Amino acid sequence: MSTHHHHDQDFLFKYVFSTDHKMISKQFLITGFIMGFIGMIMSTLFRLQLGWPGESFWIIDKLLGSWAENGVMAPDKYLALVTMHGTIMVFFLLTAGLSGTFSNLLIPLQIGARDMASGFLNMLSYWFFFLSSVIMLISLGVEGGAASAGWTIYPPLSALPQAIPGSGLGMTLWLISMAIFIVSSLLGSLNYIVTILNLRTKGMSMTRMPLTIWAFFLTAIIGVVSFPVLLSAALLLIFDRSFGTSFYLSDIYIGGQVLEHTGGSPILFEHLFWFLGHPEVYIVLLPALGITSEIISTMSRKPIFGYRAMIGSMLAIAFLSTIVWGHHMFVTGMNPFLGAVFTFTTLLIAIPSAVKVFNYLTTLWKGNIKFSPATLFSIGLVSTFISGGLTGLILGDSALDINVHDTYFVVGHFHIVMGLSAIFGMFAGVYHWFPKLFGRMMNNRLGSIHFWVTIVCAYGVFFPMHFLGLAGVPRRYYTNSEFPLFDNLMDINVLISMFAIAIAFGQLLFLYNFVYSALRGPKAPQNPWESNSLEWTTPVEHIHGNWYGDIPEVHRWPYDYSKVDKNGEYIGGKDFIPQTTPLFENETEEAH
Amino acid sequence: MMMVILVGVTVLLIAISVAQILKIAELNAISKGSNVYEISDKENKLQGTLMMVFLLFYFGFFAWQYYKWGDLMLPVSASEHGVGIDKLMNITWLLIIPVFIITHILLFWFAYKYAYKKNNKAEYFSHSNKLELIWTLVPSLALTVLILYGLNNWNKIMTPVNPEEEHVLLEVVGQQFSWGARYAGKDGKLGRAHVNYIEGTNFMGIDASDKNADDDVVVKGEFHIPVNVPVQFVFRSNDIIHSAYMPHFRAQMNCVPGMKTQFNFVPTITTKEMKKITNNENFEYILLCNKICGAAHYNMQMNIVVESKEDYEKWLASQKTFKENI
Numbered sequence: 044m045s046t047h048h049h050h051d052q053d054f055l056f057k058y059v060f061s062t063d064h065k066m067i068s069k070q071f072l073i074t075g076f077i078m079g080f081i082g083m084i085m086s087t088l089f090r091l092q093l094g095w096p097g098e099s100f101w102i103i104d105k106l107l108g109s110w111a112e113n114g115v116m117a118p119d120k121y122l123a124l125v126t127m128h129g130t131i132m133v134f135f136l137l138t139a140g141l142s143g144t145f146s147n148l149l150i151p152l153q154i155g156a157r158d159m160a161s162g163f164l165n166m167l168s169y170w171f172f173f174l175s176s177v178i179m180l181i182s183l184g185v186e187g188g189a190a191s192a193g194w195t196i197y198p199p200l201s202a203l204p205q206a207i208p209g210s211g212l213g214m215t216l217w218l219i220s221m222a223i224f225i226v227s228s229l230l231g232s233l234n235y236i237v238t239i240l241n242l243r244t245k246g247m248s249m250t251r252m253p254l255t256i257w258a259f260f261l262t263a264i265i266g267v268v269s270f271p272v273l274l275s276a277a278l279l280l281i282f283d284r285s286f287g288t289s290f291y292l293s294d295i296y297i298g299g300q301v302l303e304h305t306g307g308s309p310i311l312f313e314h315l316f317w318f319l320g321h322p323e324v325y326i327v328l329l330p331a332l333g334i335t336s337e338i339i340s341t342m343s344r345k346p347i348f349g350y351r352a353m354i355g356s357m358l359a360i361a362f363l364s365t366i367v368w369g370h371h372m373f374v375t376g377m378n379p380f381l382g383a384v385f386t387f388t389t390l391l392i393a394i395p396s397a398v399k400v401f402n403y404l405t406t407l408w409k410g411n412i413k414f415s416p417a418t419l420f421s422i423g424l425v426s427t428f429i430s431g432g433l434t435g436l437i438l439g440d441s442a443l444d445i446n447v448h449d450t451y452f453v454v455g456h457f458h459i460v461m462g463l464s465a466i467f468g469m470f471a472g473v474y475h476w477f478p479k480l481f482g483r484m485m486n487n488r489l490g491s492i493h494f495w496v497t498i499v500c501a502y503g504v505f506f507p508m509h510f511l512g513l514a515g516v517p518r519r520y521y522t523n524s525e526f527p528l529f530d531n532l533m534d535i536n537v538l539i540s541m542f543a544i545a546i547a548f549g550q551l552l553f554l555y556n557f558v559y560s561a562l563r564g565p566k567a568p569q570n571p572w573e574s575n576s577l578e579w580t581t582p583v584e585h586i587h588g589n590w591y592g593d594i595p596e597v598h599r600w601p602y603d604y605s606k607v608d609k610n611g612e613y614i615g616g617k618d619f620i621p622q623t624t625p626l627f628e629n630e631t632e633e634a635h
Numbered sequence: 636m637m638m639v640i641l642v643g644v645t646v647l648l649i650a651i652s653v654a655q656i657l658k659i660a661e662l663n664a665i666s667k668g669s670n671v672y673e674i675s676d677k678e679n680k681l682q683g684t685l686m687m688v689f690l691l692f693y694f695g696f697f698a699w700q701y702y703k704w705g706d707l708m709l710p711v712s713a714s715e716h717g718v719g720i721d722k723l724m725n726i727t728w729l730l731i732i733p734v735f736i737i738t739h740i741l742l743f744w745f746a747y748k749y750a751y752k753k754n755n756k757a758e759y760f761s762h763s764n765k766l767e768l769i770w771t772l773v774p775s776l777a778l779t780v781l782i783l784y785g786l787n788n789w790n791k792i793m794t795p796v797n798p799e800e801e802h803v804l805l806e807v808v809g810q811q812f813s814w815g816a817r818y819a820g821k822d823g824k825l826g827r828a829h830v831n832y833i834e835g836t837n838f839m840g841i842d843a844s845d846k847n848a849d850d851d852v853v854v855k856g857e858f859h860i861p862v863n864v865p866v867q868f869v870f871r872s873n874d875i876i877h878s879a880y881m882p883h884f885r886a887q888m889n890c891v892p893g894m895k896t897q898f899n900f901v902p903t904i905t906t907k908e909m910k911k912i913t914n915n916e917n918f919e920y921i922l923l924c925n926k927i928c929g930a931a932h933y934n935m936q937m938n939i940v941v942e943s944k945e946d947y948e949k950w951l952a953s954q955k956t957f958k959e960n961i
Contacts, residue, residue, distance in 0.1 A: 119930035193927045199892060200875045200928060206811065207929045293893030296830035296840070297811070297874040308893055309876055343749070346761040374878065375889045376870075376896030379793035383786050390778050397774040398767065400738060405766065407745040409758040413674050414682035414750065422686070422746055426693075429738050433731045440781065442788035443724055446709075446717075446885040449878060449925045487674060491682060495689070502693060510704045515882030517925040520933035528921055531707050559654055605757040618757070633761055 060170075062162030065585050067169050068147035069480055072473070074169075075140020076557075078176055079466075080550070082131035087547045089124045092116050094540025096522035110188065118521040122191040123209050125519060127183065129194030130217070134224060135179070137327040137465045139172045142266075145330055145472050146235050146259040148479060152578035153253050155244025155595060157588040160237040164230050171227035175220045182216035190217035193519060195316060198291040198309050202283050205298040215284070218277050225274045232263035232270075239263075244577070246597035250354075251622070253576050253601045254347060257354050258333020261361040262326050268365060269322040276315035283307070310375055317368035324461050325364040329357060331468020332399065332428075335421040337601075338475050339403055341574045342418040343410030344618050346602035346633070349402045356395035356402075363392045373441045374448050382441040389439035396432050400425065411605070411618075415572065416490025417475035423498045424467040430502075431460025434509065449519075452512025458505045470497075470553070477560065478567030482583045485560040489552055496549035503542030507535050575621045576601045595623045599632055606633075676753060683750030690743035694736070709882055710913050713920065713941065715901040716792045717885030723788055730777060795867060796899045802865040805858070807922070808839050809870070809877030809890040812931040814922060815839050816858040820850030820956060830873055830892075840873070841957055849958040852951060857938040858922075861947035862905050870896045878926035881939065883909070889926060902941045909941075 061067060088107065091100050092115075099114035110120035147165065151158055159165045183189045191209025192201035196217070204211040239260045243252070282288040283304070291312045292304035340347040347353060369377065369385030403425045412418060434456045437443045447453065470493075477485045516529055523529040523536065570579040577597065581589050603620040607613055614620060614627055626632060712718050749757075796802045804819035806828075817839055819825045826841050826848020833840040841848045860866050870879055872890035879898075880887045888898040910918045920939035924932055942950070 117930070118933065122927065122930070122932070197876055197927075203875075206875055294830045295874055295892050296833050301830050301833070305893075309891060310894070344751075344757040346759060348760065349762050349767050351762070352767045374887050376891060376894065379790065382793070383789060386786060386789065387782055390782050393778055394771060394774050398771055401766075401770040404738065404741050404745065405760070407742070407749060409760065410745075410749045411751050411755045411757040412679070412683070412746060412749050414679050415674060419682065422742065425742055426739065429735065429742075433735055436731060436778075436781065437724070437727055440723070440727070440785040442720055442785050442792060443727065445792070445887050446720060446882060448887055449880075487678070491678075495685065498689070499692065502696065506696065507700060507704075510700060510708065513708045514704075515709050515880075517880065517923065519927045521930075522933055525934040526921065526923070526936065527917060527919075532704075535704060555650060555653065563654075602761065604759070606759050607756070611756075613756075 060166060062158070062166045063585070063587060064147045064151050064159050064162070064165060065480075065589075067165050068144050070169050071139060071143030071147060071172065072480070074173060074176055075136050075144065078131050079136035079140060080554070081180070082128050082136060083547055083550065085124045085128040085131075087543055088116070089121055089128070090540040090543040092121055093522070094537045096524050119191055119207055119209060120188055121521045122193070122207065122519065123189045123213070126191050126193055126196075126209070127179075127189050130179065130190070130221075132462065133194060133323065133327065134221070135176055137462070137469070138228065138323070139224070141327060141465060141469045141472075142259065142262055142330050143169070143172065143231060144469075145255070145334060145476070146231065146263070148476060149253075149255055149578060150235055150238050150259055151242070152479065152581060152589060153256055153576050153601075154239060154242065154247050155577050155597065156238060156242035157590075157594070159234050160242060161234055164234050168227045168230040168234065171223050171230065175224040175227060178216055178220035178223065182213050182220065185212045185216065187211035187213055189213040195313075195320065196280070197316075198280060198283065198312050199295055199297075202280060202292060203295070203297060203302075215281075218281055218284075222274060222277055225270045225277075228266055228270050232266040235259055235263040236267070244594045244597055247577075250351070251597055251600045253333075254336035254350070254353055254357075255330075255333040257357060258329045258336075261357050262329045265322045265329075265361050265364060266326055269319040269326075272315055273319035276312055276319075279315075280312065310372070310377070313372055313375060314368070317371045318365075320371065321368040322364045324457075325360055327465040328461060328468075329360070331424060331465045331471075332357070334468045334472040334475070335403070335424050337576070338417045338421045338471050339406050339425075340602050340604065341475075341572055342413045342415060342421070343407055344413070344604045345406055345410040346604055346606075347402070348405040349398070350600065350602065352398055353402055356398045359395040360392060363388060363395075367392065367439075370439050370441070370444070373444045386439060386441045390436065392439075393432070393436060396428070400429055400432075413572075414491070415474060416485070416487060416494055417471045419491055419494040420467045420471035420474065423494065424464050424471065426498070427459050427463040427467060427501075430506075431456055431458075431464065435460060446515075447512050449517055450512035451508040451516050451518055454518050455505045455508030455512060458508070459501075463501050463505070467498075470494075473557070475572065476578075478571050478583070479578055479581075481561045481564070482567050482585070483560055483564035484567050484571065485564060486556050489556045493549060493552040493556065496552065497546060500542045500546035500549060504539050504546060507539055511535055573617070573619050575603060575619050577622055580621065580623060597622045598625045603633065606630075674751070676751070679751040683747045686743045686746040690739060693739065710909065711904075712883070712885050713902055713904040713909060714884040714886065715903055716788070717900070718903075719788050719791070720885045723785060726784065727781065730781070792900075795897060796865045800865065802867050802899075803860060804867050804869070805860070806839075806869045806871065807858075807879050807890070808873060809875075809879065809924065809928075809935070810838065810873040811875060811929050812924075812935040813855065814879075814924075814935065814937040816854050816937070817841070817957075818852040818854075818951060818954075820852055822847060822850055825869070826851050826957070828871070833873065836960070838873070843957075843961060849956065851957040852954045853957055853960070854954060855937075857940060859940040859942060859947050859950045860902055861944040862902055862941050864944065865899055865901045867899045868897060870898070875928040876926050877924045877928050877935070879922055880925035881920070881922050883920050887925060905941045905943065906939075907942070 103111045104114035187208035190213045191207050200206050279290040289304040289307040291309045292307045295302045367389045370389040373382050601622050605618045712721050806817040808815045824847040826845040828841045830840050870890040872892045877890040888896050922937040924935035
C-alpha cells in the first residue's frame with residue numbers, strides 16, 4: 044500500500060507537477076499543439092462558410108451544434124470562431140507553445156545549466172498556462188457563445204453584450220483567461236532572463252551563446268516590457284464591463300437607449316492593446332528566427348553568417364518593436380503627425396529584417412546542406428519571412444495603408460510573415476530537437492512530405508488573399524456575397540478554402556509522425572545532427588541536472604562547422620568542433 | 636452515427652497500415668546497415684531538386700493569379716489623392732517584386748546547388764563587414780525614398796479642406812448596421828448632434844433647437860456628391876467603432892463613438908463614366924463598414940453617386956430638410 048502510494052507520488056511529480064525544465068517543455072509543447080489543432084479546425088470550419096456561403100455542412104452541424112442551425116453557422120458565431128482562432132493561434136500556440144517549449148528545453152541545455160533559475164516558478168508558469176487554456180476552452184460552451192469581437196477585442200464591441208452576444212460571459216472568461224495567461228508568460232519570461240544572465244557555464248560568454256538563446260532572451264525582455272500593458276488594458280476593460288467605469292466608453296446609443304458612460308475613449312484601448320499587440324508579433328517571430336539560425340547553420344555545415352550582425356539586428360528589432368504600434372491605427376483619426384512618426388519607425392524595421400534575410404542566404408551559400416525536415420522548414424521560414432515581410436512595406440506606409448487597412452491584404456500579410464514563419468520555426472524546432480525531447484527520432488520521409496504539403500497549401504491559402512484585399516474585400520466578413528462588387532471574387536474564396544482543407548489534412552501527417560515517433564520511433568543517438576552546441580553533450584535519456592558529473596566547460600562559439608587549417612584539412616578531423624573542445628594548437632578563436 | 640464509426644474505422648486502419656509500412660522501412664534500412672535518421676545522398680539530391688521545383692511552382696502560381704485575377708482588382712482611382720496613392724503603390728511594387736524574385740531565386744537555387752554531397756566541403760565564411768554594410772545601407776537608402784515619398788502623400792491627404800474654398804460638408808454616421816449621411820445645407824454648417832437627442836426617425840441625434848440644423852439634409856441608403864468638388868467628411872458613430880471605407884476613392888476613416896473624425900477627397904470620375912471604364916452597367920460606388928461591429932458587419936453598406944454639379948444640386952434640392960421632416 045505504502046509503496047503504491049509512493050509510486051503515485053512519483054508519477055505525480057515526474058509527469059504532472061514537475062519542476063524539471065525538460066518535462067515542462069514537453070507539457071508546453073503538447074498543450075500548445077492541442078490548442079493549435081483546435082484553432083486549426085476552427086479555421087477550416089469558417090473557411091467552409093467563406094468558400095460556400097450559406098451551404099449546409101454535415102461537419103459544421105456535428106461540431107458546432109447550436110452555433111449552426113441545419114449546418115450553417117450563424118453570423119455572430121462566425122465572428123466567435125474567427126476571434127477564438129486568432130486568440131488561440133497567437134497566444135496559446137505561437138506564444139506559449141513556441142517560447143514555452145523551446146525556451147524551457149534549450150536555455151538550460153544550451154547555456155550549460157542544471158535547470159532554470161527557479162524550477163518552482165517554471166512549474167507555476169506552465170500551470171497558469173494550463174488553467175488559462177482550460178478557461179479559454181470552457182468559454183466556447185457558455186451562453187451567448189465565446190468572445191466574438193475579434194482577437195483585438197476593441198471596445199465598445201467587446202464591452203457591451205447588447206452589441207454582440209459573445210460579449211457576455213464569453214468575453215468575461217476571455218479576459219480572465221488572458222489575465223492568467225499573462226501571469227504565466229511573465230513568470231516564464233523572468234525565469235528565462237535570470238537563467239540566461241546568471242547560470243551560464245564556465246566559458247559561455249554572451250557572445251558564445253547560440254543565437255537561439257539570444258532570441259529567447261530578447262523575446263522574454265519584450266514580453267516583460269509589453270505584456271503588463273495588455274494586463275492593464277484588460278483590467279480597465281473589466282472595470283468598464285462590470286463596474287460602470289468609462290475608460291473606453293462614451294456617448295453610446297444602443298438597444299434603444301443611451302448608456303450612462305461618458306468621457307472615455309476606445310482609442311485609449313487601442314493604444315494599450317497594440318503596445319503589446321505589435322511587440323507580440325516579434326514575441327512569436329524571434330524564437331522562430333533563432334531556431335532557424337541554429338538549424339540553417341548546423342545543417343549547412345557552415346558557421347552562421349554575421350553572428351554579431353544577427354544579434355545586432357535582433358536587438359534593433361526588439362527595440363523598434365516597442366515604438367511602432369501606431370501603424371495599426373493610421374485610420375483611427377489620430378493626429379496625422381503621429382501617423383508620420385509611426386510610418387518612419389515601422390519602415391525602419393525593414394532594415395534589420397533585410398540584414399537577417401541576407402545573412403541566411405549567405406549562410407546557405409557554399410554550404411553542404413543536409414535536408415532534414417528541420418532544414419526544409421527553416422528554408423520555408425526564410426521564404427515566408429521574405430514573402431510576408433515585403434508586403435509590410437505597403438501596410439506600414441500610412442498613405443498606402445488607407446486603402447488596404449483591415450482588408451484581406453492584411454490577413455494575407457500577417458498570416459504569412461507571422462503565422463507561417465512562426466509555425467514553420469516551431470515545426471523546424473520540433474523535428475530538430477525531437478531527439479532531445481523524447482530520446483527518439485522522427486521519420487524523415489514523412490517529415491519532408493509534411494513540409495511540402497504544408498508550404499504549397501499554405502501559400503495556396505494566403506497568397507490569393509492579397510488579391511482579395513486589393514479588390515477591396517474587408518476582413519471579418521461572414522460572407523462576401525452581399526455585394527455585387529465582390530461577386531467575381533467567389534472563385535478565389537473557393538480556391539483558398541480548398542487549400543485550407545488540404546493543409547488541415549496535411550497536419551495529420553505530422554500528428555501521426557509525432558505520436559508514433561514519441562512512442563515507437565528508433566532510439567536517438569547522442570548527437571544525430573553532428574551539432575556543436577551543448578545540448579547534445581547531455582545523455583539521451585532525461586536525467587535531473589542534465590549532466591552526469593560536472594557541467595562541461597565551453598571554449599568556443601557554437602558555429603565552428605567545416606573549419607579548416609592552412610592545408611584545407613578539417614581542424615579536429617571532422618566538419619564540426621563542439622563548443623566543449625578546447626582550441627587546437629595553432630588555432631585562433633574565430634573573431635566572429 | 637454509422638457514418639462516424641465508418642470514418643473512425645477507416646482513419647484507424649490507415650494509421651495502422653502507415654505504421655506498419657514505416658516499421659518495415661526502418662527494419663529494411665537497419666538490415667542494410669544504414670541508420671534510419673541518416674539522410675542519404677539520394678534523399679538530399681531529391682530534396683534539393685524539389686526546392687527548384689517549388690521555386691517554379693511558386694512563381695508560376697504568382698503569375699497565374701495575376702493573369703487570372705489581375706482584372707478583378709479595384710479600377711483606377713476615382714479621387715484626386717487616390718491617383719497619388721496608386722502611384723506610390725506602383726513604385727512600392729516595383730521595389731518589392733524584384734526583391735521578392737531575386738531573394739527567392741537565391742534561396743532555392745542555393746538550396747539546390749549546395750545540397751549535401753559526401754566529398755564536398757562547406758566554406759568557412761563567418762562574416763564580412765563589407766557585405767553587411769552593403770545590405771544595411773542599400774535597404775536604408777531605398778526606404779528613405781519610400782518614407783519621404785509616402786509621407787509627402789500622407790500629409791497632403793490628411794490636410795482638411797480649406798473652409799474658404801468651395802466644398803461639400805458631409806457628415807457620415809455609422810450605427811449597427813446601417814449608415815446615414817447629413818449635408819450641411821445652405822448655411823454650410825452642421826447643426827449640433829449628440830446621442831442624447833436620438834429619437835424616432837432622428838437616428839442621427841440632431842438637436843432640433845439648433846438653428847444650424849434646420850436646413851441640414853439627412854439621407855439613408857445612398858448619398859450623392861458632385862464631381863471635381865472637394866468633399867469634407869466628418870464621421871461619427873452612435874454605438875460601436877465602425878469604419879467608413881470607400882475603396883474606389885482610396886478613402887477610409889474609422890467612426891468612433893464619443894469623437895469626430897474626418898477625411899476629405901475630390902471625386903474625379905462620375906458614376907456614369909466609371910460604368911464605362913469598368914465596362915459594367917451595374918457598377919456603383921460604395922461605402923462599406925470595415926471594422927468588426929457585430930453580427931451583420933458583413934452587410935452594412937451605402938451607395939455613393941458621383942454626378943455633375945448641376946445634377947447633384949438638383950438632387951439635393953429635391954431632398955427634404957431636417958426641419959421639413961419634423
